[in-house]
Amino acid sequence: MPYVLGNVAGLAFVMGTLVSGVRWLSTGRPPRLLEPTVARAQLWRDSRRPPVEPIPPVLLALELSRLAAHIRRVEEGNQPRQAERLMAARLAYDHALRDYCKAVDIAVPTAIRGLSREQRFHMESALIGAGHDW
Incomplete structure (x- = not known):
């Protein structure tokens, strides 16, 4: 019985992760747990990009x-x-x-x-x- 409950819990975790990933891809908003990490990564990426020059x-x-x-x-x-x-x-x-x-x-x-x-x-x-x- 504990083996079945472990499989169900694992399956629920995987499905929840997939749903969060699809939601992130479709809306562009990361899951709540990843928001601080994603925000830091975006700040780091933006700081390394050269400034955009306007087209004359x-x-x-x-x-x-x-x-x-x-x-x-x-x-x-x-x-x-x-x-x-x-x-x-x-x-x-x-x-x-x-x-x-x-x-x-x-x-x-x-x-x-x-x-x-x-x-x-x-x-x-x-x-x-x-x-x-x-």
Whole structure:
């Protein structure tokens, strides 16, 4: 009988560990017992990383120009899966547009996915109004 209880306790421990591990992977929050250790490891890792240098706005303008030309080529082209290509190109353009606006201190909407046409228009207008071109 004690052998069976030991196996059940061991199985419960393994299952609890697996559930905690899956929860950590899915939410990014470690189990309570590991939080101090994980926090110290993250501080150590962050202290060893070099500081991130911002990308100059000139390079972001060049990237926006390149992506705008790519969007036009996709729209005019006749390649398969045009809708998916266009969606990916617009999403890349939106991310570059957000980065460019952040680099020159223009307000950026907090959209998780791509921008709406209206948001994109307002951001582009704000950039042009501030004297930036791409």
